[in-house]
Amino acid sequence: xxxxxxxxxxxxxxxxxxxxxxxxxxxxxxxxxxxxxxxxxxxxxxxxxxxxxxxxxxxxxxxxxxxxxxxxxxxxxxxxxxxxxxxxxxxxxxxxxxxxxxxxxxxxxxxxxxxxxxxxxxxxxxxxxxxxxxxxxxxxxxxxxxxxxxxxxxxxxxxxxxxxxxxxxxxxxxxxxxxxxxxxxxxxxxxxxxxxxxxxxxxxxxxxxxxxxxxxxxxxxxxxxxxxxxxxxxxxxxxxxxxxxxxxxxxxxxxxxxxxxxxxxxxxxxxxxxxxxxxxxxxxxxxxxxxxxxxxxxxxxxxxxxxxxxxxxxxxxxxxxxxxxxxxxxxxxxxxxxxxxxxxxxxxxxxxxxxxxxxxxxxxxxxxxxxxxxxxxxxxxxxxxxxxxxxxxxxxxxxxxxxxxxxxxxxxxxxxxxxxxxxxxxxxxxxxxxxxxxxxxxxxxxxxxxxxxxxxxxxxxxxxxxxxxxxxxxxxxxxxxxxxxxxxxxxxxxxxxxxxxxxxxxxxxxxxxxxx
Ligand code: KIV
Ligand code: ZN
Numbered sequence: 019x020x021x022x023x024x025x026x027x028x029x030x031x032x033x034x035x036x037x038x039x040x041x042x043x044x045x046x047x048x049x050x051x052x053x054x055x056x057x058x059x060x061x062x063x064x065x066x067x068x069x070x071x072x073x074x075x076x077x078x079x080x081x082x083x084x085x086x087x088x089x090x091x092x093x094x095x096x097x098x099x100x101x102x103x104x105x106x107x108x109x110x111x112x113x114x115x116x117x118x119x120x121x122x123x124x125x126x127x128x129x130x131x132x133x134x135x136x137x138x139x140x141x142x143x144x145x146x147x148x149x150x151x152x153x154x155x156x157x158x159x160x161x162x163x164x165x166x167x168x169x170x171x172x173x174x175x176x177x178x179x180x181x182x183x184x185x186x187x188x189x190x191x192x193x194x195x196x197x198x199x200x201x202x203x204x205x206x207x208x209x210x211x212x213x214x215x216x217x218x219x220x221x222x223x224x225x226x227x228x229x230x231x232x233x234x235x236x237x238x239x240x241x242x243x244x245x246x247x248x249x250x251x252x253x254x255x256x257x258x259x260x261x262x263x264x265x266x267x268x269x270x271x272x273x274x275x276x277x278x279x280x281x282x283x284x285x286x287x288x289x290x291x292x293x294x295x296x297x298x299x300x301x302x303x304x305x306x307x308x309x310x311x312x313x314x315x316x317x318x319x320x321x322x323x324x325x326x327x328x329x330x331x332x333x334x335x336x337x338x339x340x341x342x343x344x345x346x347x348x349x350x351x352x353x354x355x356x357x358x359x360x361x362x363x364x365x366x367x368x369x370x371x372x373x374x375x376x377x378x379x380x381x382x383x384x385x386x387x388x389x390x391x392x393x394x395x396x397x398x399x400x401x402x403x404x405x406x407x408x409x410x411x412x413x414x415x416x417x418x419x420x421x422x423x424x425x426x427x428x429x430x431x432x433x434x435x436x437x438x439x440x441x442x443x444x445x446x447x448x449x450x451x452x453x454x455x456x457x458x459x460x461x462x463x464x465x466x467x468x469x470x471x472x473x474x475x476x477x478x479x480x481x482x483x484x485x486x487x488x489x490x491x492x493x494x495x496x497x498x499x500x501x502x503x504x505x506x507x508x509x510x511x512x513x514x515x516x517x518x519x520x521x522x523x524x525x526x527x528x529x530x531x532x533x534x
Contacts, residue, residue: 028271028280029247030264031223031484032058034296035080036096037261039069043489043496045300045409045520050299054252055084057292059091062283063264065247067120070096071110072103073319076527078110079176085114088138088432090159092116097146108155119152122190123179124161125169138173142396145177149184159186166191167198167206174215182216188247189220193236196259200239207243223247226262228254234260240269241280252296255306263265265310265342273337284497285371290343291368298403301498301516303472303487310342343368345395353387367395379405389504396478398448400485400502404512407500410439411519413462415511422450432457432511454511458518466492466521468514473506486513490521497521 028446035051038044046054051068058066068084069077085093091294093114095107101181104121111117121136123144130136136144152159161181164167169177179191182530193203193368203224204475211217224240224247226233239247254263268284275281280501293311297304306314326333345366351359364371364497371379379402386401387393408414416433430453443460455468470489484506490497497520501512 026280028241028282029064030282030284031067031249032063032262032264033067033249034066034251034255035256036069038255040257041255043498044300045256046299047523051080052083054295054299055088057295058090061288062285063091063294064283065094065118067096072106078106081110085111085117088114092118094120095119097121099144100153104148104151117156118158118160119151119156120160121148123148124164125174125528126165129165138202142177142320142425145180146184149181149186153185158192160188161186161318162190164192165194167193171209175210178210179214182220187220188223190223190225192225193227193465196227196233198236199232200235203236204239207240207245211244221246223249225249227257228259234266234270237262237267238278252292255302263295268463269310269337269342277445286341287343294399298407301407301487301500316344339503351393361400367399382496390481396476397483400476400483402504405499408516411517412522413519415508415515417438418508418511420450420454420507428453430454430457434461450507451510454507455514458511458514461516464518466490469496473517476502484509486510488513488517488518492521
């Protein structure tokens with residue numbers, strides 16, 4: 019094995035909890051954010067951007083609690099170039115073992131003129147003021163030139179030099195709008211590092227959005243240009259088309275180390291587990307053909323490929339499923355499987371549950387096994403993920419009876435458990451799903467509109483569980499929910515309620531903030 023040098027080490031800066039959470043509908047509860055942060059730390063991420071503390075009291079609380087509990091990683095809070103933002107971020111990260119303030123300002127002509135309505139000279143003064151203020155709170159300050167890839171080179175270099183002089187230890191040049199291409203982005207880093215006299219005093223960072231599908235390619239090019247920190251999110255979630263996907267960057271550097279001689283500290287065997295957790299808590303399904311963590315990423319369908327794989331896996335596999343934590347789909351258990359076997363299976367799938375969570379999952383597993391002959395890994399994942407995502411919900415399905423078929427109007431009789439009390443209603447609709455959703459609306463009146471309704475089967479077979487995704491829209495915000503069950507209508511009701519519970523939780527948060 020060749021020795022790895024620190025100069026080739028790439029720091030992984032995960033922004034799932036900040037830029038990722040900014041994706042419409044990806045809102046996470048405090049508990050969910052803590053779970054994600056703990057997993058990121060265990061996985062070996064170097065910096066966790068935990069949120070934007072000035073954005074809300076909830077964000078501030080999440081960043082503070084994450085700062086307090088994280089053992090290894092640096093914890094960063096984001097701040098605009100405003101003193102109030104920076105002070106709030108400083109306050110939020112102060113209990114971290116390794117606190118960082120990440121402060122940014124736009125430097126491109128279009129952003130300065132229309133968004134900030136400031137001259138370049140005013141912006142330059144703000145760069146110095148923001149970094150200086152952040153340094154009063156912490157020694158580790160990251161400065162970002164928002165819309166850096168559309169910034170004039172001379173001005174970008176002046177800002178970077180000023181930021182480093184004022185005390186910035188990391189300089190990030192984001193491709194905020196996903197506009198750059200690999201050669202251009204690589205050259206940008208080389209140019210800035212060569213032209214800025216004090217560039218050796220800071221670590222350079224890449225931050226790429228995926229609007230043209232080049233976020234990961236640009237990230238790797240940025241590393242070749244001299245960046246040693248990459249900003250990314252699990253499953254690539256983030257604003258618009260998302261951010262560069264952490265799992266893809268980590269595996270690109272690992273699998274093609276012959277041409278990208280860099281390394282990270284991420285334990286790649288945990289990638290699948292991390293991806294699943296983020297998908298579960300955001301209710302964002304992972305695209306089937308997604309690189310590294312998609313359900314089909316290691317599936318071989320064609321006869322020629324299967325034949326090659328049987329002879330030697332290297333014929334069609336450039337990395338092993340185990341290297342990213344994928345366990346092969348297997349027939350696992352049935353209704354006679356015991357608690358210990360179930361516990362073992364969960365461990366193998368990468369779940370660590372508390373005793374209570376385990377007991378609850380086991381009861382639901384037994385219930386499922388009564389209704390479904392063969393239970394696969396995917397069934398167990400759907401069952402556990404759903405509970406993780408909906409642990410604090412106020413409303414859940416108690417029972418549902420639907421009359422469907424060729425009759426004129428379909429009818430649903432639904433009983434919900436709302437804050438511990440059962441309430442029942444009967445509703446009709448144009449189809450069984452419509453009748454079920456009308457029943458939910460009758461029991462929990464709300465103004466949200468249904469933006470998306472999607473069903474897919476968790477495994478093969480007519481007794482497969484249905485996994486339903488629902489997206490609701492209210493006041494310009496989206497809320498997503500997922501539900502699974504062997505009965506598609508029950509899964510639909512669960513998914514709708516999961517999204518609705520998130521909407522209600524947000525309304526409650528806003529009310530309690532207004533009352534403070
Ligand atoms: O995309 C971007 O420019 C950002 C900054 C705040 C770093 O997310
Ligand atoms: Zn971004």
